[in-house]
Amino acid sequence: MKKILAISFAALLLASCNMDFYPSDAMTSSQLADNPASAVYTTDGIYSLFKDFLAYKGESEDYPNGRNQYLRHYFQLTELRGDNVTVSGTTSDPFVRAYDYQEVPTEENIYYTWWLAYKVVYGANSNIDAIAPGSDDHLLAENYFLRAFGHFHLVTLFAMPYVYWKDHPEALGVVEHRGMDTYSETPVRKTVGEIYDGIVLDLKEAIKFFEADARSEKPSTRTDRGYASLTAAKALLARVYLYMEMNQECLDICDELLANAPTAVTDTYDYEKFPTATYDSNETIWCIRASVTDKFFTTHPTSSISSMYYDDKDLKRWDGGTGWGEHYWADELIDLFQRYPEDKRFAAYFLQPAPTNDGKVLVSFPIKTKATNPHCSSGIVHGCTVNADGSVDFKYKNKNYTATPTLDAGGYTHYEVNTAGFVSGADGSSVQKRVYVRPDGSVRQNAGDYVIYFNTKFAGQDGKSNLTSPAMLRWGEVVLNRAEANAKLGNEGPALNDVNTIRRRAGLPADAMFDATHMHGYTSVMDVVLDERRMEFCFEGHRYFDVYRNRRDMDRRFVGFHEFGIIKWTDPRIALLIPLDEINTSHIPQNDR
Amino acid sequence: MKKTFIRVISVAAMLLLSLTAFAQKHMVSGKVIDASNGDPVIGAGVLISSGGGVVTDYDGNYTLEAADDDVLTFSSIGFESVTMKVDGRRVIDVSMQPDSQLLEEVVVLGYTTQKKAELSSSVVTMDGEKLRDVATQDVGNMLQGKVAGVVVMNSSGQPGANADIRIRGTGSITAGAGPLYVVDGVAGGSFNPNDIETITVLKDASATALYGAAASGGVIVVTTKGGNADKTMVEFKASGGIKKALTGRFHAMTTPEMYDFESQMFSPVVFKDKYPEYLLDYDFDWVNNCFKLGNVQNYFASVAGKSGKVNYYVSMDHYNEKGTLINTNYKRNAARINLSAPITDRLNMSLRINYQKSYDQGTSSWRTLEYAYYAMPWDIPYYLDEEGNPTSEYVYITNDKTPRPDNGLKWYTQNPSNILHSEQYNYAKGHGESLTGDFQLVWNPTDWLTITSINRYDSSTSYYETYVDPRTFDGSGTNGELDNSNGEWNGWGTTNLVKYHKTFGQHDINAIAGWEYGEGYSRSMGVTGINFPAGQRSISNTQVNSGTGSDYHSRTWAVLGQAQYSYQGKYVATASIRYDESYKFGPYNRGGWFPGVSAAWIISKENFMQNQDKITFLKLRGGYGKTGNDSIPAFRYQDTFSLSAKYNDAAAAVLQRQANFNLGWEEAYMASLGVDATIRDNWNITIDLYNTINSRILLEAPQAPSSGFFAKFDNVGKVQNRGVEFAADGAIMRRSDFEWTVGLNVGFNKNRILELPDGQDMVMSKSEVSQILRVGEDVYSWYMPKWAGVRTVYDEDFDEFSGIPQWEKVNEDGTITYVDKYNQATFQIVGSASPWFSGGLNSGLRYKNFTLSMTGSFVVGNKIYNKTREAMDADGAYTNLNQMSHKNGLGWVRWTGPEFSSVGDDDHEYEMEDGSIMYWLETSSATHPQPVSGRSDGVNKASSRYLEDGSFFRLRNVTLSYNIPANILSKARMSGARVYVAADNVLTLSRFSGMDPEVGLDADTYHHAGLYSSNYPVPMSVVIGFDVNF
16 A cells, blocks of 8 residues: 555656646746847837826726826826816815825825836836847837936925925935846835936936937837937936026026927917827927727726816717816916917817806805815806996805906906905905906806816817827927026026017917016016916926925915915925835835825 | 445444354344335344344345344444344344434545544534525525534625635635635536535645645535435425515615705805705615515426436526626526446446536626615606606716706716616626536445546636617717627546555554646637627627737646544544645745644543443544645736737737746645534534644735835735634424424634734735734734724814814824824724624424524624725715715714813813803714815725624524425325425624625725625525425
8 A cells, every 4th residue: 555655656746747837918028038029018018007007906997987097197196286277076086185285195196106107117127127238229218218207207296396305405205216126125215316316317328328329320210209219308307407406407408409499399389289199299209109099098088187177078079078077277377378368378278168158257266264174165156247347246145246357567457356354264364355257157066166167288189089198298398498497597588588489389469478678567587487387388297396396385275176275385295195005015204294 | 435435334333343142042134224225234233132233244134143022223324223123033124214314424525435423623514405595506605604613704695696705714815715615526616506415614624635725725525416216216496585685774865864964064055056955855765776676596306316227316407596786687507417337346437417507697887886875865867757756767867067858957976877877778797607527437446445536527618798888878988888708718637546445353444545637728808899889789890999818728736645544433543645736836836745634532432431321422633734725816926018008009018017936835734623522412512623824825915016016926924813613503302293403603713913024014905995914913904094083173263163083193102192184194903804703503493394494693803894984974075975874773973063061171161152151072972073065184084983893693594394294295196395485684683884794705806805895785585485305
């Protein structure tokens, strides 16, 4: 018996079977490495992260509600925390807490953005490790660019601004991964300055390899605007220098770039068409290329950022695609554009669905937050008539008021209520003088009342209202980056010239242009530049940074569903909370609250 | 096979009898046969009252000498004893009735069959009939409350859903922790519960080690029925009944309640504008309209018998269940053929084939269930007629900006759509087929050697289709969506065993050696099409949007051996070992050794136990063994890129995970000690102690997301499960026409993490709810901010009091302060989803031909996280989701104003309306804060506020049955007939605020064990039926 056992055990152990099996629907890294095009695949894989759904912890694209798209989170986390956007009330979507500076570190917009930016960084590291210099320098350069881009998003979202760090050298940035060997180290948060230094180094590497590629015998054919390029690397470096207040360096790069810019940059272009074909426009330097056949779009078109700003269901400007249509133009931004209603940047993208055609107007105004209520609320009075003198009478809480057109220093009109006692709280400081008079129209009723002002800046690619390939870098930014750098260097004339370039191509009349003697009530060139940036880049994720990195406070006393007040540029809440999953695994310090 | 084995054992037992003959006696001979089939009873003992005795031979014959006044007692294991007076007879033939109770004394352990008395490990075996009291198709469900130490939770009332099973706690965290099913001797395979002859639960590793791989969650051995009788046995069973969803304490608010709740959040002017009074005219009960009466039917017929030398068993089964939630159902048709026939005297073959086809349908979207819970009561899904009364036509709602098409009014429920409108067109359904065929050869070259070869072919296919009509809200974005997917699996395996059994005097030796080999292939394909005209159900008429496909191959092999030694039937020792290889692990870690040892001492057979009759059976047993777990998805040790992504319309590769070539077996080491006793031939008592340590746990260990990855499969840490199990059953009264039997089983389990890498905590978060792995704590420890109730604050600006939420913040020095912002609160352990103890109770009352049986099950001490409350008990965070009614008997109180005291400090002084001075209190006895519309302070984020006591007692089944008397039966040529009425889940005692405290133990992508989120509750059912035997 023992013999039998022993023999059978021995026989079977010796007869070891082949137990190596591989999935048919995936490739291992060694299988992929055998393919000469692997670096192209893996680099394109990084770009795809920005638009595709990825399952975090196995969550499928259908849960929760298919809304985990990097671009959507990125644009929400930036714009909703600024002063250009108001949201339509409460929702189960966590953007509402980011909008209110109450973000929770277990929520998808926080963890997905963090994770995916680092996934970009990992992919770039892995490729930089694999691509030998000289073999495909364009791809190598793209990966240096993407690594810088990932870190830049991370440090700007999850850490305090660079200028804050200048005064507080202990201010922590994010985790840095430049090189595959860093993954075996315990993650630490480097300082904001160190992270920026790494970004600059990476962009310089990118520039070096893009230039080497251009000089090589067979330069890359990856010239589509969907891929990073030498121009993109320089444009991003210009932005980074601006954020670092390295104004001369920024100016130099912008000069260099604009010297070789396509002529169309300074000309007007079809603003309405631009979002529908960013990849085809000379204005675009680099965009994230979305395609009508992409699965994120075919299965969950409403996940796109376009859907958050616009609903084509009833308007049928494009394919009638349903959008959430939950983010609207903030009143202050509309007022800024209203100075020149012919502004193409407004006319092309602003849409108030179903305004009344009986000439009636509505008056709206914010109401201060109670100490115990996290949100301000808004007052809206419908069906008002404009008096002959342009004023509007309205009744609110059984009292009569008059909204009177008032001119500001620049001669632009806004409305104020001069009636004493137009108060929303017992606190006298909450008197709202300024109100907004608009055509009466559709109102969204959720937790509060909001007039719907759609934004089509992300809509209409391939005739699809929910499809867009957002431009991440464009020439307009280079121009205004130079304007800002010049303004800060005291070169006010050139700064205003660049502002005028932008205004001219937006179709503003000659009298809208600035010069040292014609400042339209502005007292500072920086204010001119910042307001122009606000209008030019509205909804594109710049405003949030532009305010705080210029040591300015964010005035959020506008109609909306957020906490009514001013957020100081030193407020720790400017740095988003780091996802709890990160804190729990790498034990890096959390941001203050 | 089994009966033969009984006989062999019986012979051995009878050899112990001393054989003595006396003078003045005459020879008596005869044959002892089995009354059920006429087979000879081999080795039956024949005891002579005056002393001495013999055993029957292989033909059942015996010869002995006896006096006329002697009484002969015929006994054999598995039969009721027969007593005969000799009375001068020379030939006494005896027909023995099989004893159903004693039949259980032989236990099928999968590879082996063993006498229950000599079992040395913790094994619970049950007759198939005992399982089938509950109206379900799932065998796990049937086991609930019946076996000590086995926790069964029905996580869903979805027809066709399987219950989660945990044997002796949870040791595995990411890898599957459920038991391994062994059907007719081979792991895996399909079966129909009606075909079960016996089911055996192997709880400790000394028994399960022989199964090595995937046995760390215990083993459930299923043996299907066979044909054995000369007399053909025909059985027909039919049952049918209705089902109703159990909604427990949960009530969504009615219109008046919701209206009142909303009014607390707005000033009267605003409120009237937002929620006009006409809403009070409508009150639609979404729960009752989404959950309706379901029904269940089951028909079963079988024929068992013997034709020539061929034993056969043939059965057919039809099960059909309509779920309580709309558009959910399950149907299954099954057939089985079990044949066995001798090829030669010493070679027997058998064939077992099971075929089944099932159809199942779930709701078309997970939103259906959520909507059933939280749609607003004044949203009426139907068109309204001119008088404002609902018609039967569903209204199509696209968004909240456009008015209802029928009456121009607003639709209030958040994320507006009318799920009932969608459900009339959309569906998600599938069907599957499975075929299991076993071919078995049993060869006895000598009396002491048996060689068996079991060869199984397994094949299954599945098809799944979801259809979203372009006319519905869900289909509006893509103009319809059709998903078709199919999968197929086929595999084969062979299990070859050499069994040795020999008795040398008082020594009995059993041994087996064997090897197993198997291969499996799986293929799948899925296609999604969009953009098609309403009603099209063919992919070819759609715009194909995406496709998936896979083709996987797998292989397993193992060798195993076991030896058992028994001395005098009193001392038993068993040792086993198994070697397994798993393709799921890296090349250097595929092999796993799984040894097990156990021993038993049957104390009641000792001489010193013979002079008493209180303890008729007493056994002490103990064992130690090791098992393994590889139930994780394949390819997890490899780094793989998915090429399904595209960029700029070109293929793009995205890395799915990093490689871990060190990935290897999870190992479970279990020590156990048990006592089995029978007291006064009536009370069977079993007590078990165990200590299991799972080490090298296969965990999808969280990784720092800053690495670009969030988790990695790895072998990390150790988990201990310690516990005590107690089971007792017996008769309180046993008379010829009245019998009352009762049973109780209970298992206490304590789970603790012993080791984690570097002792570091691991936080497992899913759907924004976290559990933590921390050394010294339970594996299912909830990790979230601790709710600190409601605090009253005073706002001087507005001269107003408010009731606000607060949470604990644990400061660095350990002191606790209270914060009113969720994102400032501290995450901490606030309870565990593991029960402290669980078990079941049963009672059977028989009066004449009536039987009333009851089974109940209970779980005590677990904490359930009620995620539904994040939406439905949200204090205004969602103004357009229906809220849970506070009238649930749980003492929920909403803050309506400050509480005052007659003493206090100046800061809290307040002048009351009557001018008196009182002091307002910061603390509040309210459980719920003042509602605030659209709040974003995190009041409804995961905190201990929504963590509830999950303890419950449930009366699982009450059955009243009537056995038709024999005299009536014989006229109808029937051998047995029973009619019954059974009610399942008739009573639940619980303080849980959701619909159903039975919450899944299996974690999935979105759910932790113990998380409740708009669950599909189990139903209460009432079923009538009858069984007839011919």
